Amino acid sequence: MSPAASRVGVVDSGICNLGSICHALQQAGGDVGVIASPSDMEQYSHVVLPGVGSFPAGMDALTARGLDAAIQQFAAKGGLLLGICLGMQLLFETGHEFETRKGLGLIPGQVRQLHAAGLALPHMGWNQLELKRPDALTAGLSDEPFLYFVHSFACEPANAADVVATCTHGESFCALVQRGNVRGLQAHPEKSQQCGRQILRAFLELAP
Numbered sequence: 001m002s003p004a005a006s007r008v009g010v011v012d013s014g015i016c017n018l019g020s021i022c023h024a025l026q027q028a029g030g031d032v033g034v035i036a037s038p039s040d041m042e043q044y045s046h047v048v049l050p051g052v053g054s055f056p057a058g059m060d061a062l063t064a065r066g067l068d069a070a071i072q073q074f075a076a077k078g079g080l081l082l083g084i085c086l087g088m089q090l091l092f093e094t095g096h097e098f099e100t101r102k103g104l105g106l107i108p109g110q111v112r113q114l115h116a117a118g119l120a121l122p123h124m125g126w127n128q129l130e131l132k133r134p135d136a137l138t139a140g141l142s143d144e145p146f147l148y149f150v151h152s153f154a155c156e157p158a159n160a161a162d163v164v165a166t167c168t169h170g171e172s173f174c175a176l177v178q179r180g181n182v183r184g185l186q187a188h189p190e191k192s193q194q195c196g197r198q199i200l201r202a203f204l205e206l207a208p
Contacts, residue, residue, distance in 0.1 A: 006204040009035040009044035011071065013061035016052045021084065024190035028200040038070035045208035047074055051086030055095030055111060055153070058086050059103060068104060075106050081182045082203050088177065088184030089155055097153055106182045108158035114151065116170035122152040123169040135164040135178050137202045145195045147187035155186065
């Protein structure tokens with residue numbers, strides 16, 4: 001499937017600016033729309049869940065619009081889902097930012113504060129991915145891909161086999177995760193120039 005054939009919906013939780021990621025997906029060849037209500041989800045083969053802010057605020061925003069259940073149903077039916085930054089974190093079972101909260105539960109594991117070992121938090125700026133196993137999203141990347149990060153919390157998958165790539169900021173943390181049709185990227189592809197565009201293009205090329 002070519003990227004142009006992929007209809008991709010971007011989840012609008014009401015607490016993040018969608019402009020940059022929508023533009024990046026359009027540049028990657030996607031036919032992009034916005035998902036603001038559960039019924040909107042039915043139009044798309046590919047869905048991107050972006051997010052900025054805290055884990056509790058992110059879950060509250062999704063729940064308020066009924067989008068939490070809609071995302072879970074989309075994934076359960078085999079829809080292709082990519083969580084970005086906070087959106088990746090919300091894919092997990094539990095988050096521990098300010099309080100312990102349940103996430104979407106699509107990937108076993110938790111989200112906890114990044115142990116930066118005296119380095120600055122948030123982890124902000126360019127850093128290198130360390131590829132751990134093959135995945136469609138990384139197949140076209142260089143051997144030393146760099147992406148742009150902004151985060152203070154890290155995803156900790158329960159199953160090591162779900163980790164596609166890691167990154168190091170004080171500690172090694174999961175930067176790209178994949179479990180079945182669900183994927184998450186801690187970095188911001190829309191800010192990551194050529195590498196970010198390649199990852200989005202590869203996502204759009206996945207066959208539903």
